[in-house]
Every structure is written in structure tokens, then in C-alpha cells.
Amino acid sequence: xxxxxxxxxxxxxxxxxxxxxxxxxxxxxxxxxxxxxxxxxxxxxxxxxxxxxxxxxxxxxxxxxxxxxxxxxxxxxxxxxxxxxxxxxxxxxxxxxxxxxxxxxxxxxxxxxxxxxxxxxxxxxxxxxxxxxxxxxxxxxxxxxxxxxxxxxxxxxxxxxxxxxxxxxxxxxxxxxxxxxxxxxxxxxxxxxxxxxxxxxxxxxxxxxxxxxxxxxxxxxxxxxxxxxxxxxxxxxxxxxxxxxxxxxxxxxxxxxx
Amino acid sequence: xxxxxxxxxxxxxxxxxxxxxxxxxxxxxxxxxxxxxxxxxxxxxxxxxxxxxxxxxxxxxxxxxxxxxxxxxxxxxxxxxxxxxxxxxxxxxxxxxxxxxxxxxxxxxxxxxxxxxxxxxxxxxxxxxxxxxxxxxxxxxxxxxxxxxxxxxxxxxxxxxxxxxxxxxxxxxxxxxxxxxxxxxxxxxxxxxxxxxxxxxxxxxxxxxxxxxxxxxxxxxxxxxxxxxxxxxxxx
Numbered sequence: 001x002x003x004x005x006x007x008x009x010x011x012x013x014x015x016x017x018x019x020x021x022x023x024x025x026x027x028x029x030x031x032x033x034x035x036x037x038x039x040x041x042x043x044x045x046x047x048x049x050x051x052x053x054x055x056x057x058x059x060x061x062x063x064x065x066x067x068x069x070x071x072x073x074x075x076x077x078x079x080x081x082x083x084x085x086x087x088x089x090x091x092x093x094x095x096x097x098x099x100x101x102x103x104x105x106x107x108x109x110x111x112x113x114x115x116x117x118x119x120x121x122x123x124x125x126x127x128x129x130x131x132x133x134x135x136x137x138x139x140x141x142x143x144x145x146x147x148x149x150x151x152x153x154x155x156x157x158x159x160x161x162x163x164x165x166x167x168x169x170x171x172x173x174x175x176x177x178x179x180x181x182x183x184x185x186x187x188x189x190x191x192x193x194x195x196x197x198x199x200x201x202x203x204x205x206x207x208x209x210x211x212x213x214x215x216x217x218x219x220x221x222x223x224x225x226x227x228x229x230x231x232x233x234x235x236x237x238x239x240x241x242x243x244x245x246x247x248x249x250x251x252x253x254x255x256x257x258x
Numbered sequence: 259x260x261x262x263x264x265x266x267x268x269x270x271x272x273x274x275x276x277x278x279x280x281x282x283x284x285x286x287x288x289x290x291x292x293x294x295x296x297x298x299x300x301x302x303x304x305x306x307x308x309x310x311x312x313x314x315x316x317x318x319x320x321x322x323x324x325x326x327x328x329x330x331x332x333x334x335x336x337x338x339x340x341x342x343x344x345x346x347x348x349x350x351x352x353x354x355x356x357x358x359x360x361x362x363x364x365x366x367x368x369x370x371x372x373x374x375x376x377x378x379x380x381x382x383x384x385x386x387x388x389x390x391x392x393x394x395x396x397x398x399x400x401x402x403x404x405x406x407x408x409x410x411x412x413x414x415x416x417x418x419x420x421x422x423x424x425x426x427x428x429x430x431x432x433x434x435x436x437x438x439x440x441x442x443x444x445x446x447x448x449x450x451x452x453x454x455x456x457x458x459x460x461x462x463x464x465x466x467x468x469x470x471x472x473x474x475x476x477x478x479x480x481x482x483x484x485x486x487x488x489x490x491x492x493x494x
Contacts, residue, residue, distance in 0.1 A: 038379065039296075039333050039380065039381075043331065056332070060336070081327070083301075083302040083376050084302070093340075131337055135376070137282075138283045138285050138286075140285060170335045
């Protein structure tokens with residue numbers, strides 16, 4: 001991005017709009033399509049503007065962790081694929097991918113959106129393991145919110161495969177859904193700060209100018225279930241309160257797409 | 259017992275339904291989506307761009323570099339562990355060789371054109387679907403090309419030669435199976451990818467290549483139509 005583009009973004013913000021014509025707190029067009037894959041136990045494709053993210057759920061029967069012998073396990077992994085941006089390179093997950101996966105993971109885990117006790121098959125022996133993989137197809141900004149939305153939609157789309165006590169028959173999906181606490185399902189809204197302006201859903205051009213960001217994950221009743229501050233600059237307590245307010249407000253809009 | 263009727267009712271020389279689209283990934287210099295039956299492939303092209311590390315630079319020619327990856331949730335049953343395994347690396351290499359005959363990078367010395375192939379869902383025939391998508395993505399990126407490449411797998415299921423095996427045919431249990439992925443260069447009809455596992459007679463191979471040529475000329479048309487569609491001028 002050249003300096004003129006940077007000035008352009010700032011000049012517009014001063015006038016109260018974004019360089020692409022949006023309001024400061026306006027998301028681009030959002031689309032959530034569930035079930036693009038027949039091989040995954042659950043899947044979803046989310047587009048926000050030109051950003052495309054896929055999420056897929058795989059289930060398997062494993063031994064529980066010794067500290068939670070009667071709970072299923074879950075893991076969320078993110079692949080920032082080199083296909084989706086010239087900034088991403090092939091190889092093991094870089095720190096951006098790790099952060100993304102861990103923030104989405106925290107939202108799902110801490111909210112209790114997945115009823116992990118119900119994923120227990122036999123205490124101390126067998127539980128369902130839920131792995132959700134996030135794959136970015138096109139990075140046009142705001143991968144955090146798109147990924148979190150895709151993961152939640154894929155979990156909602158998930159059907160348990162048939163299990164006879166010994167082997168999982170993946171070809172036979174039952175009608176049984178994954179045990180979810182629907183009211184607890186978190187929505188992620190990332191609020192970014194440029195100078196004294198707060199924006200949501202930044203494009204890559206805007207992301208380059210972002211001084212600080214706050215990812216706010218919100219349950220249906222407005223309870224916060226995960227936070228992550230990013231960016232190089234600090235935030236004041238007033239900033240944080242404002243950003244959380246925007247996050248809670250916007251999460252209501254995003255929730256409608258599920 | 260011979261294989262008299264295909265599991266999904268197709269004719270022996272019929273591919274699964276194909277869906278092709280160019281320019282699906284805005285951030286890339288060129289991109290495409292190619293779906294054949296339940297096997298889907300995205301391809302994105304980045305470049306020509308500078309190649310690192312520097313010792314890979316070739317002052318006479320640009321380099322074509324391909325990557326192949328199955329998304330972790332793409333297959334039935336077990337999750338595919340992320341990261342390149344031996345299979346993915348070999349497929350990436352043969353994909354590169356399949357595309358190389360049509361790509362002319364002499365104008366871009368010291369640089370690289372990267373092709374990333376990603377499979378969100380698989381049901382056999384992934385390398386061929388990847389090659390079809392990659393060929394379209396290279397054209398979409400405006401890379402100088404002498405032609406296009408289309409690919410489809412041929413198979414022998416029991417005593418029958420069939421086009422475009424799906425997974426149920428690849429794992430046919432009542433008889434033996436040979437799987438022969440083949441890529442054809444448009445125009446010349448040359449073969450730029452040929453692999454086989456299974457057993458096959460010399461005559462069967464000859465016949466397989468002839469049949470694939472016909473199937474690939476249909477695929478070639480679908481690829482070209484998808485590219486034209488992206489660039490067509492809409493009259494309003």
C-alpha cells in the first residue's frame with residue numbers, strides 16, 4: 001500500500017465514512033452456507049465481502065484427558081493457506097494462524113457452547129473428540145470474525161456418525177446433532193482502532209493502518225466469553241469499554257446469519 | 259462376474275458432472291474452482307514474483323512451482339493431518355510436470371509462478387481435478403501458455419475400462435482395479451501426466467489413452483467456457 005492510499009483511508013475516516021463507502025461500524029455482505037462437504041461431519045463456508053473461509057468438523061472416538069475423564073475433547077486448528085493471500089507461506093502454522101485458532105477455540109471452550117459432558121461415551125475410556133479445522137480460501141480482511149462464524153456454523157451443521165461401541169461408521173450419519181448449548185454460542189466481533197476511530201470488518205488496506213484491535217466474543221445474552229487485544233498500540237479503559245460496546249451491539253447482527 | 263453396470267449408473271466413457279469457475283479467489287493473480295462429481299479443487303496462482311531463497315533463481319527462465327494439499331476435513335473417515343506428506347509432495351511434482359509443457363516462463367527470468375491447489379472435498383481423482391483447476395488458474399493469471407491441460411483418471415474395474423473413477427470404483431472389491439490418471443495437452447493431444455497403479459495390458463493402456471483424449475477434449479471445452487464467462491462483456 002502506498003502513502004496516498006494510507007492518507008486516503010485516514011481522510012475518509014475524518015469525514016465519518018470508510019474509503020470503500022461503508023459506515024465505521026458496518027460489515028460487508030455476509031453469507032453463511034452450511035454443509036458444503038459430505039465427507040466432513042459438519043461444514044460451513046462463510047463469506048464476508050470477498051473474504052472466504054471454510055470450516056469443517058471431524059469427529060472420532062478417543063480416550064479422554066485424565067483431568068476431565070467424563071468430557072469429550074475439542075480442538076480448533078487454523079490453516080492460513082498460501083492460496084488465500086500472498087502474505088501466507090507454505091509450511092507449519094505461523095503465529096498468526098496459531099493466534100487465530102486459539103482465540104476462536106477460547107470462545108467456543110469458555111462459553112460452554114459444546115456440551116462436552118454429553119460427548120462422553122464411557123467415563124475414563126471413550127469420548128468423542130471434536131476437531132474443527134479452519135481453512136482460508138481468500139483473505140480480504142477480518143479473518144477472525146469470518147473464521148469464528150464459520151466454526152460455529154459448522155458445529156451447528158454437524159451430525160454424529162454411527163458408532164457401534166467399537167468402530168465409527170462415517171458413511172452412516174445419524175440424525176443426531178452435536179450437543180450444543182444454543183444460547184451459549186459465541187459470536188466474534190473484532191473492533192479495530194485507527195487514530196481515534198473505531199471500525200469493524202476491516203479490509204487488508206485498513207488492517208495495515210490498524211493501531212490496536214480487540215476481538216470480543218459474546219454469548220446470546222451479552223456475556224463476554226473471550227477477549228483478545230492485538231496490534232502494537234495500547235488501549236485506554238475508555239477505548240476498551242467503547243469497543244466492547246460496539247462488539248456486543250454488532251454480535252446481535254452477526255448472530256442472525258446462523 | 260464382470261463389471262457390467264457402474265455404481266452410479268454412468269456410461270463407461272462418461273465423467274461425473276463437472277462444474278468449473280474462473281476467478282474465484284480475488285486476492286490471487288489467477289484462480290479457479292473445478293468440481294467433478296464430489297471431488298472439488300481450488301487453485302490459486304501467485305506470480306510471476308521474486309523467488310526465495312535466491313539460489314533458486316534461474317537467469318534463463320522463470321520457475322513453475324506447484325503445491326497440493328487436502329484440507330483436513332476433506333475426506334471420509336479420518337482427519338487428514340495438516341502439512342505436506344510424501345503423497346502430497348509427489349502429486350505436487352507430477353502436477354508441475356503435467357503443466358510445464360504449456361507454460362512459457364522465458365519472459366520471467368529469476369522469478370517464480372506459484373500454483374496452490376487445495377481440496378475441500380475428495381472422492382477420488384484429486385490430482386486430475388487439481389490439474390484442471392491449475393490450468394485454468396494459470397490462464398486466468400495471464401501467464402503465457404501454449405495451450406491448456408485437462409486431466410481425468412482412467413480405470414480398469416474388473417474387465418471394463420472406465421473413465422473418471424470415483425472412490426467406490428477405486429475400492430471395488432469383487433475384482434481387480436487399475437487406476438490411471440492421465441493429463442492431455444490441448445491441441446497437440448500429448449500426454450503430460452501418466453501414472454498407474456494396478457495391473458494392465460499393453461492394449462488396455464492404448465485404449466485407455468484414446469478414451470481419455472475424448473473425455474479431455476470435453477473437459478477442455480468446459481475449462482475454456484468458464485474462462486470466457488469470466489471475461490465476457492455483458493450487454494445491458
